[in-house]
Amino acid sequence: MSSFEDILLVTKNPADSRGYAVLPEEFEEPLDANQVDAILLYQLVENPSLPSQPFAYLKDCFQRVQQQKRLLKKNQQDIEALQEIDRLVVGYGLILFQVEEFSHGDGNFLTYMKEIVARVDDYTDFLSQLINRAAQEDTLMEFIENFFVTLKKYIDSLGLFNLNDSLNFSSVLTLFELFVSFKPVAASFTKISGFFAAYNAKPNDFEKVTLLGPILTLSPLNASVALQNYGDNLERSQQQTNMIHESLQTQHKMVLDRLFYIVDKIIRGSVESRTDVLTYFAQIINKNHLRRGDHAQLNKLASNAFVSNIALLLVRFSQPFLDVSYRKIDKIDVNYFNNLNLFLDLSSETRMNSDFKEADKFYDRNKKSGDNKPNFISDCFFLTLAYLHYGIGGTLLYDEKVSPQIKRMREEVERITRATQSGDMFARFASMQLPALEKNLQTMQSIQQTLQGFFSHKDLQLEVFEFISGACTFLVRVIDPNHEYPHKQIKLPLIPDQVGVENVDNADYLREHAPVPFKYYPEFVIEGIINYAQYISKYSLNPMFGNPRLHSFVEMATVILRCPELVSNPHLKGKLVQVxxxxxxxxxxxxxGFMMGIFESNELVRESLLYALLDFYVIVEKTGSSSQFYDKFNSRYSISIILEEIYQFSEYRKQIIWQSQNNADFFVRFVARMLNDLTFLLDEGLSSLSEVHNIQKELENRMRGSAPTREENDQELQSKLASAERQAKSSCGLAAKSITLFNIFSKDIPSAFCTPEIVDRLAGMLDYNLASLVGPKCRELKVKTPKKYSFDPKSLLRSLCTVYTNLADQPEFISAVARDGRSFNKELFDRSVHILGNKTGLVNDEFCVKLLQFARDAQDQKVAEEEADLEMGEAPDEFLDPLMFTLMKDPVILPASRVTIDRSTIKAHLLSDSTDPFNRMPLKLEDVIPDEELKHRIEMFRQNKHK
Known part of the structure; x- marks a missing residue:
């Protein structure tokens, strides 16, 4: 029948005009099904003029058979003949991918693969039949091995395989999707050579050498993709940039959907393939911990594109057991790290609140048996947390590093451009450097923009935050002694508060009482969550905004801040309060603010957040790093913002007042820290402003031709000016927030600011800064554009004076101001009223009257105390406090140095420093020894003087 000739493109007639292959004499006419095997063998092995390469020829024959089947569907005899051709064509197709030398000419695996990728849609039906036949004949492993090893070679031969090459990458994904859609292929896929990297593979090898590596790197985060999409015009409008973002986001979402389909099929293929996929992902992240290192060599680590894609896939695998119902949350093993069979390498991981030795002992004692293997849900969950920290966490850290690099490059480009234009002697050499530098700058800016596009991809980031919400709930469940949360509320605090004891100095006690197993968990399980939340919060449409599951994150943050025994790392808590x-x-x-509704209505948060913030405000004094002195200001600035905002809720106001009345020692510690900070910040801020003023004045005078009055040259002065400006801006901004808290709390809780430990220091600080703002030296604070330095002198003056008026009815405060011989001056108050009331109208008449009355009361008290001091005469030195030089009221002996000091003085000292001020030995207030004999002698001295 003629259809054989048409299907196989052969003929016995040399005069045939259709260009079919002329068969040798041994083939008989008419051609029939019995000769098909021989014809195909001839075509593939002997015919030197086959119209296409062998595999393509078989695919075309296959398609023609299918067409004939449709046409002859009612003729059973013809159908059977066609099925025989079909069987033989598919059989030879398999042989071509089993024996590379089988066919003559250009018949090799790589040639076949180029054709398949170029015309993938034409090949899908044929390849499907090959897969089925290989499975039936038990040669599937051999077929997929040769097929995918060749596909990997083809990808490698392209040089660049990324989102820019849409035809190639889409065809490759189609082939992966096609093959793994057959369960026997999916089940065996991880056994193909190259699925795993070699044991000694370097961190950046996996994406290059493994089978899934190239497709898992398909992302806008690829540097070449970034440069091609963003690099052509870096001066484009934000609207144009957003359009590029949206285009890449759409493409990335589609690719991720396809990658998820592929990996999901492999994971569902068999228990073994599932374990292999998790092993593969774990090997990658175990070797890439340095992605969170400060000085990591990024070119030697896995790329952002690769690990971020895997992280996003793992997030999707975690969704079903972290949904809002939490029906499957108990499937995640709370004691997961007690398993012997862990994918993750924890050997160098910092723990929540234990050292390595203690953690190792715990796990040695509590190891589960080797037969007890974690379930997929637990493995997937903790692996996702590792990828959140080292994968996405490394990507956002990369973004944070890019910005200063870009700034430095821009400055260098500008410097070289100026040098070139000025005819500098190095101009020619510099101009040779310029093109390479501009190219680097273009690349870095492109990468920065693609990172912005990635992190502003709302759908993807919502998926990440959905995972984080579930993870936060699980971590509180681990912390809960009964592991019943969220089905039952956790009760806080977990251990009694150590009131009167510095938690930061009580680390051993806290570590001893930290909950098990949470204290032994690797720190990355919360660090990844916190770093992500801190970073993503800077985006205007971040996934936390308006998110119905945001309460999970806020609850976890509250629990960690409320229970200081949970996490020993103060930097993580500092980031939490910033978020x-x-x-x-x-x-x-x-x-x-978008969390205010949760602060107000969530029971767990409402009952615990305030105490947590006040406590952390105090203990953040020491962070353990070389920059701890400045670290605390940033954390306290964040806490101040929260306290100021939640104070508008009556529930929190009541709590603050209750704490000041019923937990006085605790609250006084908090006020003392506020006072320490404000004293330092105002002093630092105003000193820096004075330096800015002096340098600006000096530079102006020099420009007018005046002789220099300072030793530094102009360049040195500019450098000093920049430093003073930075310091002024930072200190004034932080001080403004601190003084706001003073205004708020001193109004409602004035007595807390008038305790003996605090009141004298508070009065001295207020008087000194009032003198700086309105006294004779106030002109030194006059700078150009004060707003640039977060400095608003009139507003600061009003804030200082508000504290005076809030405390004006407290006798202890009036006495303290009167005792301040260094700075108190009634005329300063007259000047303040003139500025705030008459000149600016910033305060009303009632405020002015109260402030002036306070100044008169303090002046009267000062006169009265000076007269009393004259009456008292010279007191013996042993009656005087060694630090304050005032007559002691309650003398105590310090146990280490044996120095006698007034109880109120040492109590004030211990609020900010838990050591003996005379020898720096550790000291607690309960250890001081009352000196009753000396106290009696001082009282007798007072009585005699009053007679």
Whole structure:
């Protein structure tokens, strides 16, 4: 029948005009099904003029058979003949991918693969039949081995395989999707050579040498993709940039959907293939811990594109057991790290609140048996947390490093451009450097923009935050002694508060009482969550905004801050309060921060957040790093923002007042820290402003031709000016927030600011800064554009004076101001009223009257105390406090140095320093020894003087 000739493109007639292959004499006419095998063998092995390469020829024959079957569907005899051709064509197709030398000419695996990728849609039906036949004949492993090893060679031969090459990458994904859609292929896929990397593979090898590596790197985060999409025009408008973002986001979402399909099929293929996929992902992240290192060599580590894609896939695999119902949350093993069979390498991981030795002992004692293997849900969950920290966490850290690099490059480009234009002697050499530098700058800016596009991809980031919400709930469940949360509420605190004891100095006690097993968990399980939340919060449409599951994150943050025994790392808590402060800040003047609803209505948060913030405000004094002195200001700034915002809720106001009345020692510690900070910040800020003023004045005078009055040259002065400006801006901004808290709390809780430990220091600080703002030296604070330095002198003056008026009815405060011989001056108050009331109208008449009355009361008290001092005469030195030089009221002996000092003085000292001020030995207030004999002698001295 003629269809054989048409299907196989052969003929017995040399005069045939159709260009079919002329068969040798041994083939008989008419051609029939019995000769098909021989014809195919001839075509593939002997015919030197086959119209296409062998595999393509068989695919075309296969398609023609299918066409004939449709046409002859009612003729059973013809159908059977066609099925025989079909069987033989598919059989030879398999042989071509089993024996590379089988066919003559250009018949090799790589040639076949180029054709398949170029015309993938034409090949899908034929390849499907090959897969089925290989499975039936038990040669599937051999077929997929040769097929995918060749596909990997083809990808490698392309040089670049990324989103820019849409035809190639889409065809390759189609082939992966096609093959793994057959369960026997999916089940065996991880056994193909190259699925795993060699044991000694370097961190950046996996994406290059493994089978899944190239497709898992398909992402906008690829540097070549970034440069091609963003590099052509870096001066484009934000609208144009957003359009590029959206285009790449759409493409990336589609690729991720396809990658998830592929990996999901392999994971569902068999128990073994599932274990292999998790092993593969774990090997990658175990070797890439340095992605979170400060000085990592990024070119030697896995790329952002590769690990971020895997992280996003793992997030999707975790979704079903972290949904909002939490029906499957108990499937995640709370004691997961007690397993012997762990994918993750924890050997160098910092723990929540234990050292390595203690953690190892715990796990040695509590190891589960070797037969007890974790379930997929637990493995997937903890692997995702590792990828959140080292994968996505490394990507966002990369973004944070890019910005300063870009700034330095821009400055260098500008410097070289100026040098070239000025005819500098190095101009020619510099101009040769310029093209390479500009190219690097273009690349870095492109990468920065693609990172912005990635992190502003709302759908993807919502998926990440959905995982984080579930993870936060699980971690609180681990912390809960009964592991019943969220089905039952956790009760806080977990251990009694150590009131009167510095938690930061009580690390051993806290470590001893930290909950098991949480204290032994690797720190990355919360660090990844916190770093992500801190970073993503800077995006205007971040996934936390308006998220119904945001309460999970806020609850976890509250639990960690409320229970100091949980996490020993103060930097993580500092980042947590920063995120909470962003959630507390008003979005616009009339719109509350996006976490305020949770702060107000969530029972767990409402009952524990305030104490947690006050406690952390105190203990953040020491962070353990070389920059701890400055670290505390950033954390306290964030806490101040939250306290200021939640104070508008009556529930929190009541709690603060209750703490000041019923937990006085605790609250006084908090006020003392506020006072220490404000004293330092105002002093630092105003000193820096004075330096800015002096340098600006000097530079102006020099420009007018005046002789220099300072030793530094102009360049040195500019450098000093920049440093002073930075310091002024930072200190004034932080001081403004601190003084706001003073205004708020001194109004409602004035007595807390008038305790003997605090009141004298507070009075001295207020008087000194009042003198700086309105005294004779106030002109030294006059600088150009004060707003640039977060300096608003009139507003600061009003804030200082507000504290005076809030405390004006407290006799202890009036006495303390009167005792301040260094700075108190009634005329300063007259000047303040003139500025605030008459000149600016910033305060009303009632405020002015109260402030002036306070100044008169303090002046009267000062006169009265000076007269009393004259009456008292010279007191013996042993009656005087060695630090304050005032007559002691309650002398105590310090156990280490044996120095006698007034109880109120040492109590004030211990609020900010837990050591003996005379020999720096550790000291607690309960250890001081009352000196009753000396106290009696001082009282007798007072009585005699009053007679």
């Amino acid at each position: 909470l402060s962003i959630g507390a800040m008003p979005i616009r003047d009339d719109t509350p």
